Structure formats: C-alpha cells, structure tokens
Amino acid sequence: MKKADSDLEYFIEEEKAFADYVPSHFSEVIRDVGFECDLCGKCCTRAFNGHVYLIKEDAAGIFEIDETAVTPSPHFDFCDQNGHFYVSGYSLKTQDDNAGSCIFLRNNRCLIYDRRPLICRIYPYMIHRETDDSGIYDWREISGLNEHGLYGAEIGEKEAAEIFDMTKKYESAYISQEIEFLRAVSDYFDKRNLKHIPKIYDKRIRDFEKGEEVTVFVYYNGAFWEHQMKK
C-alpha cells in the first residue's frame, strides 16, 4: 500500500534521526526554560492540546484503571473501500465540557496522578521533528512555550537527565508503535484485498464530523480491535 510505504519510510528516517539526537542539547533547553507546572489544568484539555495519545504500555495501564476511559485516537490513518478507518492506537477520552477536559481531570487535578501516562509525565517536553509556521523542519522540544505554566525555575542536571530519559522512552516507543502499526496494516490490507481510498476517507471524515457513526479498527497488542465511534 503506497501511503503505508511512504509513512513507514518517514518513521524509519525519524527513528534514525532520533538515535543520533544529542541529549546535552535537550538538557540545555530544559534548564534554560525552567518550566514549572502551576496547576492551571490547561494542558489536560482538548482545547489546548488536542488528544492524549497512549503508547501501548500506557493504554494497558489505563485499561486496568478504567477500560471505558479510552477511545480510538481521533486522527485516523487509513480508510478502506468499505469506509472503515484504521488507527495506530488509543487516546484518553475527554469530558463533555467546553474545554474537552481529560476524563481524569477534576478541579484541575489528575485523579490518576501516580499512574498517569508517560506523555503526561514528560509534558511539555518532546523530542521530535516537525515543520513550524515558517516552514522550517527541525527538532521541537517544548510545547506551548509561554502559553501555560511558569518559567525560570531552577532545574538541576540530574532532574534534566531524568526528564530526558522519560522523553526518550516516550518518543522511541511512539516511533516503534507507528512502525509496527504501518507494517501490520499493510499486511492486513494485502491479505484481505483492501485498499486505502483517499476519496472515501474524506467522505467518511465528513460523515463523522456531521455526527454519523463510523467503524474504526485500532491497532493494539498485535491485533486490530473494532470500535463503533461517534464524534
């Protein structure tokens, strides 16, 4: 499948670039910025951060806490000729409030703080490459700079190294999950004579946006799990 092949090529390239990434640079960024959480709760909302994507070990942890707290990740990757979507993993559900607060957020506090997913532990740090508003493709290390929290806190070398280790763990697991998914979806489509059809993808996304129920297959633990989903 063409799209899966080109997506796979992209992630394999990212995996190589990530392996060559220099940690001391990240440490400098962390210590220069000195981010400190002020419990504003903003980062735990869809309005500010889109969705909380779960790497598979985090999805397993959330399933143990509450299996109804997950939903297929909302950025579907593929759509077959039958109008069924495919996506690489789960995200946390959000509440039905204006901000789209995380299902586990109460009074700006996390109900599962000690067991929160890795992405929540490393936020606002990240190590991945993307294109910015001016079209420059480069490493991005801090999300939402100056839009939430406090800055200028003192962060020691040891703490910065711990943040680096956790961020590396998350980013590396994310890339591996994408690569595994792309290989699996390609194989799944080949064996069943399925095709990714962009026109059908666009149409079903419009249907979904209008409130229609759609079928989504989520890749998790080596299999595709079927869900019916409404916006």
Ligand code: SF4
């Ligand atoms: S799990 Fe906790 S820390 Fe993570 S987004 Fe939800 S409320 Fe925030």
